[in-house]
Amino acid sequence: MLDIKWMRENREALAEAMRKLNATDAPWEKALELDERRRELLAKVEALRAERNKGSKEIGRLFREGKKEEANALKARMTEIGQELEALEAELRQVEEEFYDAMMRIPNIPEPDVPVAPDESGNVVVKEWGQLPRFDFQPKPHWDLGEELDIIDLERGVKLSGSRFYILKGAGARLQRALINWFLDVHINEHGYTEVYPPFLVRSHCMWGTGNLPKFGDVLYRDAEEDYWLIPTAEVPVTNMYREEILEPGSLPIYHVAATPCFRREKVSAGKDVRGIKRVHQFEKVEMVKFVEPHTGRDELESLIRNAEELLERLELPYRRVAIATGDLSFVAAIKFDLEVWAAGCEEWLEVSSCSLFRDFQARRANIRYRPEEGAKPEYVYTLNGSGLALPRIIIAILENFQQPDGSVVVPPVLRPYMGGVAVIR
RNA sequence: GGAGGGAUGGCCGAGUGGACGAAGGCGGUUGUCUUGAAAACAACUGUGGCGCAAGCCACCGGGGGUUCGAAUCCCUCUCCCUCCGCCA
Numbered sequence: 102m103l104d105i106k107w108m109r110e111n112r113e114a115l116a117e118a119m120r121k122l123n124a125t126d127a128p129w130e131k132a133l134e135l136d137e138r139r140r141e142l143l144a145k146v147e148a149l150r151a152e153r154n155k156g157s158k159e160i161g162r163l164f165r166e167g168k169k170e171e172a173n174a175l176k177a178r179m180t181e182i183g184q185e186l187e188a189l190e191a192e193l194r195q196v197e198e199e200f201y202d203a204m205m206r207i208p209n210i211p212e213p214d215v216p217v218a219p220d221e222s223g224n225v226v227v228k229e230w231g232q233l234p235r236f237d238f239q240p241k242p243h244w245d246l247g248e249e250l251d252i253i254d255l256e257r258g259v260k261l262s263g264s265r266f267y268i269l270k271g272a273g274a275r276l277q278r279a280l281i282n283w284f285l286d287v288h289i290n291e292h293g294y295t296e297v298y299p300p301f302l303v304r305s306h307c308m309w310g311t312g313n314l315p316k317f318g319d320v321l322y323r324d325a326e327e328d329y330w331l332i333p334t335a336e337v338p339v340t341n342m343y344r345e346e347i348l349e350p351g352s353l354p355i356y357h358v359a360a361t362p363c364f365r366r367e368k369v370s371a372g373k374d375v376r377g378i379k380r381v382h383q384f385e386k387v388e389m390v391k392f393v394e395p396h397t398g399r400d401e402l403e404s405l406i407r408n409a410e411e412l413l414e415r416l417e418l419p420y421r422r423v424a425i426a427t428g429d430l431s432f433v434a435a436i437k438f439d440l441e442v443w444a445a446g447c448e449e450w451l452e453v454s455s456c457s458l459f460r461d462f463q464a465r466r467a468n469i470r471y472r473p474e475e476g477a478k479p480e481y482v483y484t485l486n487g488s489g490l491a492l493p494r495i496i497i498a499i500l501e502n503f504q505q506p507d508g509s510v511v512v513p514p515v516l517r518p519y520m521g522g523v524a525v526i527r
Numbered sequence: 528g529g530a531g532g533g534a535u536g537g538c539c540g541a542g543u544g545g546a547c548g549a550a551g552g553c554g555g556u557u558g559u560c561u562u563g564a565a566a567a568c569a570a571c572u573g574u575g576g577c578g579c580a581a582g583c584c585a586c587c588g589g590g591g592g593u594u595c596g597a598a599u600c601c602c603u604c605u606c607c608c609u610c611c612g613c614c615a
Contacts, residue, residue, distance in 0.1 A: 143577060147584040154584090157596040161545035172595090179595035304605095347574090476556075479574085 102204050102465040105136055118210040123219045123428040128203040135200035142193040149186045153179055205315055209462040212399075212436040216426040223426030227438075230410070231419030234445050234502050241508070242446035243500045244377035247273060249508050250526055253378060264375065265367060265382045269493070272526040276499070276512070277385060277492055279519035281360045284387040284412060284489055292408045294358035294389060299338035301361055302329040307341040310467030312433035320366045322382075331364035335388035336486045341467055343392060347479045348471035354401065355392040358489065360385065378493045379451065385492040391485040392469065395461065398483045402458040406438055409454040409489040416513045418498050419443045421450065435460045442494070446501030451494045456487030 108115050108129065119127050156179045163172035216225050234240075247253025252273025258266040269277055288294040305328050308314040313321060313333065322331040332338055339357050348355075363386050374380040389408060393401045406422065413420045425437040434457040441450035461481035464470065470479035503511040509527035512520055 140577065143584085147577070150585085151583055153595075157545070160595055164545080176595045183595065476572090 102462060103207055103210065104461075104465070105132070105204065108133060109136065115210070119208075121211060121215075121217050121427040122208055122430060124208050127207045129207050132200060132203035132207060135196055135203060139193070139196050139200050142189060142196060146186065146189050146193055149182055149189065153182050153186065156182070202315075205309065205466070208430075208432045209435050209459065211427050211430055212458070215430065215436050216424055218426035219428040221426065221429040224429055224439075225424045225426070226421050227424045228422035229419075230414060230421070231417070231443075233419050233443055236445070236504075238506045240445045240501060240504055242377060243444070243497045246446065246500045246504055246508065246510065247377075250510065252276070252526065255377070262382075265380065267378045267381060267493075269496075272520075272523065273496065275520060275523075276496055276516070276526070279516045280490075280492060280495055281385060281387060283516055283519050285358060285360055287412060287415075288358040288387070288389060288408065288489060292356070292389075294356040297339060297342070297357050297359045299332075299335060299342070299359055299361065301332050301338075301364075303332060303338055303341065304328050305330060307337055307344070307467075310341045310344055311337045311463055312431075312466060313337060316432055319368060322364045322366060332361060333365045334363050334386060334488075335359040335361040336390060339388065339390040340463055340469075340484055340486065343469045343482075344467040346469060348392070348469075348482065350472050350474045350477075353392060353394050353471055353482065354397065357390045358387060359390070360387045362386075377447070377497065379447075379449075379497060381493070387489050387491075389487050389489045392471075392482045393485065394471070394473070395480070395483050398458050398460060398485070401483075402436065402438075402456065402485055405485055405487045406440070406454075406456045409440055409456060409487055412490055413440065413442060413453075415515050416495070416499070418495070418502060418513075420453075431455075431457065433457070433459050433462050435462065440490075442498045444494075444498050444501045446504070447497075451497060453490045453494045453498070454488040457485065459484045459486075 103115075112133070115129055119125075119129055156175055160172050160175050160179065163169075163175065216223050218224075241249075244253070244255060248255070250272070252269065252271050254268040254270050258268045261268075285296060289296055302324070305314060308318075308321065308330050321333055323329065338361075339359050342357070343355075363384050365382060367380055367382060378384075389405055391401055391405060410420065410422070420440050420442045423439045423441060425434075425439060430437055437455060437457040439452050440454035440456070442453045443449075444451050460483050463484045464481040469482050469484070471482050472479050499513060500510050503513065505511065505525075507527075509525050512524055512526060517524055
C-alpha cells in the first residue's frame with residue numbers, strides 16, 4: 102500500500118509511475134477522489150461526535166443535579182444529532198471501504214533505475230556467470246533422464262493428483278533434500294539468517310499483507326470451508342510474522358530463511374510447460390526474507406541477491422541476473438531481479454530466484470513497524486525477499502548440465518556430503 | 528467434537544451504563560535531593576486519524592447492535608485457558 106499523503110502531494114509522480122508500470126487498471130485517481138470525500142465526511146462526523154459527547158456529559162450532569170426537564174430537552178436534541186450522525190457514519194463507512202479497496206489495488210512505485218518497458222521484453226540481462234556446458238553427445242531433457250534413472254516418476258504423480266504433479270524417488274528425493282539442507286546451512290552459518298518453520302496454511306489477512314490478495318487470488322489454493330489459504334511461497338507467512346507489531350529499537354535488521362512447500366494453481370494455458378517438472382502445482386523453496394531500516398534497502402537487496410548467486414556459483418551452475426522491467430514488475434515490488442539458471446537439456450533459462458525490494462509497501466499492508474530509537478515514533482520497516490533457491494528447477498539444471506554420455510549424472514561436489522558421499526547418480 | 532472460563536495500556540491488575548483514555552502497582556524517562564549511586568519525592572510515560580494551529584475524533588481482542596451516552600448491556604467472530612473425547 103502506498104502512503105496516501107505522498108499520493109496527495111505527488112500526483113504527477115504517481116501518474117508517471119503508473120504509466121511506467123503499464124498499470125492502466127490501477128484505481129489511483131479513484132483513491133484520491135475517495136480520500137478527499139473521506140476527509141470531508143470525517144470532519145463532519147467528528148464535529149457531530151464532539152457535539153454529542155459534550156451534550157451527553159451535560160445530560161449526565163443535569164440528571165445528577167436533578168434538573169430532569171432540562172436533561173430531557175437536551176436528550177431530544179441529542180437524538181436528532183444521533184440520527185444525523187448515523188446517516189453520515191454509514192456514508193463514511195462506505196467511502197472508507199471503497200477507499201481502502203482502491204488503495205489495496207494500487208501497485209508499488211518502481212525505483213528510478215528500473216528499466217522502463219511495457220512488458221517482459223524490456224527485461225535486461227545485467228550479469229552472466231559461468232560457461233554453458235558443451236557436450237559431444239545429444240544432452241537429454243530432465244524428463245528423460247529422470248525416468249531412465251528412476252528418480253522422477255511423472256506418470257504416477259499424475260495418477261495421484263493430475264497434471265503438473267510428480268514424484269521424486271530415490272536419489273531424486275534425496276538430491277532435493279540435500280539441496281534444501283545445504284541451502285539452509287549456508288544461509289544460517291555463513292549469511293546470518295535465522296531459520297524459521299512457519300505454517301503452510303494462513304489466514305487471508307496474511308495474503309493481503311504480502312499483496313497476494315486481492316489481485317492474485319486466482320493462483321492460490323484455499324480451504325473450501327474455512328479461511329485457510331495454502332502458501333504460494335514462504336514469503337507470505339514469514340513476512341507476516343511481524344504483522345501488527347512495533348519492533349523494538351535495535352532489532353533490525355532481521356534475516357529469516359525458511360524451507361517450505363509452495364502451492365500454486367499455475368493457471369497457464371494447458372499445454373505450456375507441461376513436460377517435466379519445470380512448472381508444477383507443488384514445489385519446495387528456500388526463501389530468504391529481510392526486515393530492514395529504510396536507508397539500507399538497496400544495499401540489503403544487493404547482498405540478498407549475492408546470497409542466492411553464491412549458491413549457484415558453488416553448485417557450478419551457469420546463471421544470469423535479469424533486471425525486471427517496469428511492465429513486468431510484480432504488483433508489490435519496487436525493484437526486482439531474477440536469477441535464471443541454464444538448463445542444457447531443454448536449452449532454456451529457468452527462473453530459480455526472484456529477489457525483490459518492497460520498500461514499505463508490504464509493511465503498510467501488514468502494519469509492520471519499528472522504533473528507530475527509544476521513545477521515537479514508529480516507522481514502517483522495509484521488507485525484501487528472494488529465493489535461495491527454488492526447487493525442483495535446480496534439480497532440472499543439475500540433471501541436465503551434469504549428465505554424462507551413459508545417462509548418469511555427476512553430483513556437484515558441495516552436495517556430496519549431504520548425499521552420503523554419492524558422487525554420481527546412476 | 529463436547530462442557531465451562533477468559534481477553535483492559537510495555538507488564539500486572541481494578542472497573543457500579545454518565546467526571547473512564549481508563550484506578551492502583553510494576554517497569555521506563557526526566558527532574559529535585561546527593562561528591563556519585565541507591566532510596567525518597569515530583570512530573571511525564573500507548574496508537575492512529577483530521578487540522579496551519581488551538582484542538583477535536585477514534586481505539587479497553589475484531590465486527591455489529593441497544594442507548595442522548597458503552598470498557599460496562601445484547602448478538603457474532605477470533606484467540607487463549609481448564610476438563611472430557613480423539614489424535615501424530
